[in-house]
Amino acid sequence: MVAELLSSKIGASKVSLRAEDISVHATDKWYASHPPDVVVFPETTADVSTVLEFAHRYGIPVTTRGAGVGYVGGCVPIKGGIALSLARMNRILELNPEDGVAVVQPGVITGDLQKAAQALGWDYPPDPASLKECSIGGNIATNAGGPRCLKYGVTRSYVLGLEVVMPDGKVAQVGGRVHKNKTGFDLVGLFTGSEGMLGVVTAASLRLIPKPPARAMLAAVFPDFPMAAAAVQGILNSGHLPSALEITDGFTLAAARRRLGPERLPDGDAHLIIEIDGRPRAVDYEIDELEELLKKLGATRIQRAEDEDSCEEIWKMRREFSYSLRDTGLTKLNEDIVVPRSKLVELVAFARQLEKDTGIAVACFGHAGDGNIHTNLMVADYENPEIRSKADAALDRLFKWVLDHGGAITGEHGVGIAKQPWIRQALGENTFNLHKAIKGALDPDAILNPGKFLD
Structure with missing residues (x-):
């Protein structure tokens, strides 16, 4: 009955009871699973508004889903009801370097936005490890980070404005498309990281920055973890602010050696990756300075990368660490x-x-x-x-x-x-009660993503 009514409101092609769709939308990358009663694929803000107004009227649970690559069961429809997939809302609506702004729908893949911005000489810095498959909407829902957030910050730092459909179907515009805006409460911050429990984001205005023209990396092996951790502090205390600073322990390295071969990762119980970016001459100077610093701090082997391809080789190795653990x-x-x-x-x-x-x-x-x-x-x-x-x-x-x-x-x-x-x-x-109060004010019938941490 729910599927039939929704089909009459937004079109049958956007509503599915197919076993395959139900199965896919029952879980994410965590082990929890629960099937929705119906999967809905809205294509416009009006579709989302119609679905939520309908769900609100009849008290039907709605669990919003981005790309489904989360690790905490955040998009698992524990209470059944409607799985609201935003995968079809995947258009980059505007890329405007003059304003330093991109406007996108929530289903846009993060890596695709990065590529589109970089083709214009600009950048969208947030870089979750899953950037080739995760969506902007999911990033906003979790306030996703990534290796480069040391220098550039997490998703919240780049969200200027949001279009949000509230649980009753009303559409709200929060924030805007300017880089400074102190008009009213920080509602952008409220929705960013709210894990789909307060509203459904249907468009986002995001901050772009000029793409640094050069980058370089160092990958260093240390005899033990305390030395590598001390090197982290030594780098920062020396006045350097890398764009990324990644550390790895001995267990992970042992697994990586089995997958990649010992020649890629010589003996040592800790590994450090340092990435810097900026103007070419500044990067050339800083990478030399950092290499000498790492030697003083006890690195036993240092791999140097000074162009895009060699930097990507180091990141490829870093991404293999997780797969190496799965190989166990x-x-x-x-x-x-x-x-x-x-x-x-x-x-x-x-x-x-x-x-x-x-x-x-x-x-x-x-x-x-x-x-x-x-x-x-x-x-x-x-x-x-x-x-x-x-x-x-x-x-x-x-x-x-x-x-x-x-x-x-x-x-x-x-x-x-x-x-x-x-x-x-x-x-x-x-603070927990404050969360409950906000949830109660915005979603009094608790239809959005029920069964999660506030229940």
Whole structure:
């Protein structure tokens, strides 16, 4: 009945009960799964408005989906109802270097926007690891980051304005297309990172910046993790601000050597990647200075890249780290925790102790410059209820340690379902209640993305 009514309102080609569509929209890259009752593919803001007005009238749950590459079950339709896929709303509406603005629909793939901007000599800096497949709408929903956010910031830093369809179907315009705007509350910030629980973004005005004309990279191997972590502080304390600063631990390197070969990653228990960009002469000078600094800080091998192709080779190697962990045959519980940079060594020491205590291997790598270290619990036979319970207990220890040391339980992926058990501890009771109050004010019938961390 719901499918028939929606078909009559927005067209049958936009409404699906096909088993394949139901299956695809039941899950993301996390293990949780629940089928929607119907999948809807809106193509315009008016379509979205019609669907939400209908859902609001009849109290039907709506779970919005971008590209479905999240790691926390954020787009899993736990309560069934309507899975609202924005995949067909995938047009770049405007690229305007004169204003430094791009206007896009939410289904635009992040990497496609980057390529389009770079073809004009401009750039959209946010660069999640999944940029070739993730969507702008999903990035906004989670306030996604990436390696370059050390220098350039996360998604929120580039969202100037949003068109948002509210739970009752009304359309709101928040922010705008100018680079400075202090008119009213920061509603752009409210919706960015709201994980589809407050409204549905149907268009975004995004900030573009001039593309730096040159970049260069260094990949350095260190004897141990503390030396690599000290090098992170040494680089920043020396006045350098790399565009990316990535660190990797020994467990991950061992897995990468098995996949890539030892010649790509010589012996050493830690790995550091440094990327810089800017004007060509400045980059040439800084890369020399950084190479000498890394030698003083104890690097045993340094690979240098000074053009686009060689830089991409290093990033290709970095992207292989995650696949190397998958090659182990273990289930990778990918936790995107954040700690103060000064706690990097303590975090890895805690991970090694957690490994000894539980027998669960722990692999750490990620964005050292901002303390966002992907701490991966590598679990054998995760489908076994007893082992899953043991892994959950290990996660509980990890999150409690992170919070006790001034960190955060998520820096990029969001809360979704995966981190739901820890949200009250992470936010505190008063802040949790503030979230509930905002949700209640904007979505009083709780139809948008129900079953997630506020339930």
